[in-house]
Amino acid sequence: GAGVSQSPSNKVTEKGKDVELRCDPISGHTALYWYRQRLGQGLEFLIYFQGNSAPDKSGLPSDRFSAERTGESVSTLTIQRTQQEDSAVYLCASSQYLSQGTGYTFGSGTRLTVV
């Protein structure tokens, strides 16, 4: 597609429920990143994928968070047993090459609210 697509754009869930957030990167982009942005805060790195290499999961805040990516296409971020502190905008970005200094293209994010 023309840009990075994320769905849903908004998600309200009850505490304790599981949620899945989806990211469709730009076609041909081998690298895909997930970031979390809490209200009024910067972007917190969560995880990235590069081609078929093992993902870098070093930013995931707890074992309730996991992500998968099928080849060089769609990625899903899953949050199990959601907590109120998980409320944030979850941003996905993709780039053409991991090791090149090219900019990321971000999606518009999924705003998650845990009530």
Next chain:
Amino acid sequence: QQQVKQSPQSLIVQKGGISIINCAYENTAFDYFPWYQQFPGKGPALLIAIRPDVSEKKEGRFTISFNKSAKQFSLHIMDSQPGDSATYFCAARGYGGSQGNLIFGKGTKLSVKP
């Protein structure tokens, strides 16, 4: 923990004025320094970027100044316009390999008054 420190947290500038946002980093292994612009409800968009082998890069009204010895870089917006009102993030990236992810500053909310 690698960090990028950004200031000020918020900035109000009159139309036509110069907006200046500063960032400092700690890790000398960073090799790429982009700035992102984010409007409400949208994801950040790449605005301008610089590598440490140059001291300044200009694109239209936007200029990055880079001071390698001080480990600081700044964004200057000349002739600021109300349409520039947004949140700006500086970022830094480590050398290749497994350090491909960007480390972001906490952002600066810029308001340009007409």
